[in-house]
Amino acid sequence: MSASDLLARTGAGAAARARPLPPLTDRHVALRAEMRAFVERELAPHAEAWEVARAFPDAALRLCCERGFVGLKFPPEHGGAGDPVAAAVFAEELARCGSGGVGAGIGAHAGIALPPVWRFGTPDQHERFLRPGIRGEKLAALGITEPDAGSDVAALRTRAEQVDGGFLVNGSKLFITNGMRADFVVTAVKTTADGGHGGISFLLIERGEGMTSSPIEKLGWHASDTALITFDDLFVPAENLLGELHGGFRLIMVNFAWERLMMALGALGALDVVLERTVAFLRSRARRPSQSARHRVAEVATALETGRALTYHALRLHLAGADCVREVTMAxxxxxxxxxxxxxxxLQIHFDAGEHAEPALERAVRDLRLGPIGGGTDEIMKEILGKTMGL
Ligand SMILES: Cc1cc2nc3c(=O)[nH]c(=O)nc-3n(C[C@H](O)[C@H](O)[C@H](O)COP(=O)(O)OP(=O)(O)OC[C@H]3O[C@@H](n4cnc5c(N)ncnc54)[C@H](O)[C@@H]3O)c2cc1C
Incomplete structure (x- = not known):
């Protein structure tokens, strides 16, 4: 059975169907098909090898850049396509490669590190960081989390002291995706001695003397490098200040909306493939699946459609410039x-049938465990929602 037959029969991949619902257009449907073929041909076949190697090659990112997928969100004058809807479709399709690590590495670059450079950067910063990033010549990372500051961003301690011509940076960043090999890190630092949100700024920190990266082993996302980065008397020139001095908290908040939407779309894309394969597995067996298996599949398909409806609703609001903290957080x-x-x-359906799950399914379970943690934990999402209701 072809993938499209399977899609039609399982009901999965509703957003990929022929009649698009806004914000998708016919062009996005065609683009989705092109991306899907690209991901199936160029990325998915290598997912297991890159998992074992604990890294995907730079060439994989460059291929995505050459196809124009990394620049979709950014304006044409920077080498992009100015089409954030297409960027959203790519987030969903990229996740179908079956490696959360590949999605994380490319997603961290295109979806969370480059957007603030575009939005808050100077023309010089666009030239030195954004355009090479869109072309795949420079890899970016976003460095916010620290050993003692994760959910509570105001607790940041990495200090950037103003000195002649720039800043002297000391401190460390934890769990930084692409942190082992990124050419530059969009880094949150404290530029005042007092605590709170007020004294946070962002620096574009280029890899060099005074910056050390150490790898972090983790449950999933094995194809993506995650690092503890230490800054030791690292000098950063004044022209690498991103956005306003002491104005970094706003940058963090603005960035979260897109990051959370991209994470929602990525989770949907990854689960879509898992469901398709599980349905194919059940259909390939001589006996009719048990009621328990059928009910599990029904529940997963329902969760997918519910999540997709909410996420595309939040995306529509975001693109319309509406206040959508509530909907993005819910998505x-x-x-x-x-x-x-x-x-x-x-996975349980395979166990119940007395069969080992294929590596891709086991990998998906490990990779998807990051979702309720990264980009703000589930507990923090509930805190935000409580606040939106005045609680
Ligand atoms: C694989 C991986 C990749 C990552 N990539 C990046 C990256 O590229 N850049 C980056 O900056 N960060 C990155 N992170 C960090 C990630 O964003 C943080 O892990 C996340 O924000 C949570 O912070 P924390 O780990 O310090 O946990 P903590 O904030 O210490 O939280 C620990 C637990 O306490 C709960 N908790 C905290 N505060 C509250 C509260 N007020 N109410 C209720 N419960 C609460 C949390 O929900 C969590 O369960 C990555 C993390 C991982 C695991």
């Missing part, structure tokens, strides 16, 4: 644990 909350639970349920 992230609704998709991450559901994707992990859904993949786990598909």
């Amino acid at each position: 992230k909350l609704a998709t991450q644990r559901a994707a992990y639970d859904g993949a786990d349920s598909c």
